[in-house]
Amino acid sequence: MSLHHATAAEIGRGLAAREYSSVEVTRHFLERIERANPALNAFVTVTAERALADAQRADARIARGKGGLLTGVPLAHKDIFCTTGILTSCGSRMLANFVAPYDATVVERLDAAGMVLLGKTNMDEFAMGSSNETSHYGPVRNPWDPARVPGGSSGGSAAAVAARLAPVATGTDTGGSIRQPGALTGLTGFKPTYGRVSRYGMIAFASSLDQAGVLAQSAEDAALVLGAMAGHDARDSTSVDAPVPDYAAGLDRPVKGLKIGIIREFFGDGLEAETGAAVRAAIEAFRREGATVEELSLPNLPLSVPTYYVVAPAECSSNLSRFDGVRFGHRCRDPKDLMDLYRRSRGEGFGVEVKRRIMTGTYVLSAGYYDAYYLKAQKVRSLINADFRRAFARVDVLMGPTAPTPAFAIGAKTDDPILMYLNDIYTIGANLAGLPAVSVPCGLSGGLPVGLQIIGPHFAEERLLAAAHAWQRLTDWHRRMPQGWA
């Protein structure tokens, strides 16, 4: 078996058994990136020297008998996480010259676990997009069909892992940005509970929704990496001070007796037929394994997208006001006064979609409109949250599709923002309520991957990972690789 066909967990075991060294593994992946990245555009920065130095350190640590399960295993970080001394662009011209002066907590913790940094992955600008087409560095291509999008905003991380240019990658999920690209590229995409992973050093988009997570080949990999990155951090005031369970140890929990709720609202108009059929077949397989299945209605859930497109832009307009052309980031040439400096630096530094969201947010927060839009959306957010709470009083997990269709063509939705926004119709609810959720591959539609989404109550990460793992023991969808990247 070639090294890149191995999961992160398998590579970790191979390293511990001294079947190969981390330097060998790292070289293998760096060569793959060099070969395939020009066609995929998954990486903004490849950190080859840093990777080999990390790998040597990991090999020494393993030789001393001090290695952990992830020591020496390569990974890629979404370019939203600050990495000391390395370009941290967030997919934007605004930060195309920004070399981070410190590490994000996620970066620090995975580094401490001994993981090897291969590079930084492409993404929608400031994580605003569902197709990875808004990046200053150009669109990322889906390894399953390079004419199609990989999803977004963590599209570079998804394409990198799907083509096995990295065994695993980090991502962030504000409205579906891990789960949707996970579904569109045949990966396990895990978004933890809000507050489970520190947001320190993760460039902010919508602070009441943003959460870091993992794009992986399997639930086991997601469990290992999540376990290493999660936990309390005093530098993020929304970080939850609760112990991190041993996620990998809980993977073998049986499906028997699991109470599954099917979200009725997720199977209406707009769901592509083959996608719906694959998801229903997967849920049926859980039932055969001894789970109970009932259909539930979450009547306010269809309001998720409009609620999100008030709340997220409002928070974005506030967060992105820090980019002023003064302390870091893009500055326009020859500003004639301070107002000119602000307006042109921001006008030139941000792309079309980011400006659209800043202006939407500015409008809904402006005098005279605040109550009608922002406050109203926060109230509807309460209704959606209450729907989930009622559902979780009856069932252990909720299931449905991750995305309404498989990967769409590059350019297909760029002229119609609302059509693009509706791609996240099934994922946004979990962000509004702060719930953990995972997408796992469950079939193909027209030769393209389809994702099953499993949503749990707050801090039910173990339950979701165990359900995803059980599914992956029953099936081999997560082992399927796109053609042409062998």
Place this chain on the structure above:
Amino acid sequence: MTLTRRDVENIAHLARLEITEAELPVYVGSLSAILAFVEQLAAAPTTDVVPMAHPLEGQRQPLREDRVTESDRHGIYQANAPAVEAGLYLVPKVIE
């Protein structure tokens, strides 16, 4: 909700964004469409509903002891600044 050119120019000014002549019609159209789309929230019954600002209930703002924990790293931070002199960020003249 249909926005006019003037509305969009005003929003862009509040947001401190320079919008070009060519970009304006795109934003007039798409921002109007987005506002029309979110208009459906108005129909949701929300009397007595408490607005939700944060997904986790019962979390309190953590406080720490009031003492200096950061060291002076201004040189490192200012390496990313477009213009600095003597440790200060430079901007166009504000006071005549």
